[in-house]
Amino acid sequence: MKTRMPATRSVGFQPSAVMPRRHHSLGFALLEIVMALGLFSLVAVGMTRALDQIAQTSKQARQEAQVLRVLESVLAEVSHQPELKPMTVSFPKTADGVDASARIEKVKLITQDKVELDKMFLIHAEAWLSDGRRQTLKRRMETYVYSPTSP
16 A cells, blocks of 8 residues: 655745845835935925024024114113203214214204294114124114203
8 A cells, every 4th residue: 555645835945036025125125215314304404594594584683673772772862961952972882782873953843833943953863783894784763852951
């Protein structure tokens, strides 16, 4: 009696079937990494430019506020003098680096009823930041002041 051995299939290693898949998935992962790095670098450059723009805008706003603060102080100081007369006043540079000056001039104002307003003065004030060679940020204000004790 002959016994028959059942037919078995070989489930061994087949290099030709496995290797291409493995290389294909490694190549796909490398492509994903390269694309992710490219996308990240684009976003990083955009964020860097945006942060730089925000910093510049913040600096300009801070400088504008400094100049306006000095300008308002100059107007207040000059207009509250007990006696005004036509002249030019220069102010020392502030700790923030803002220079300022004011010019006082007597003006002749006439109402609609043809009445002259006496003892009226016009005060022109200027404040500016400079970078050593030129004025980088300059603002002006003016106001009319009645000074009854002035000549």
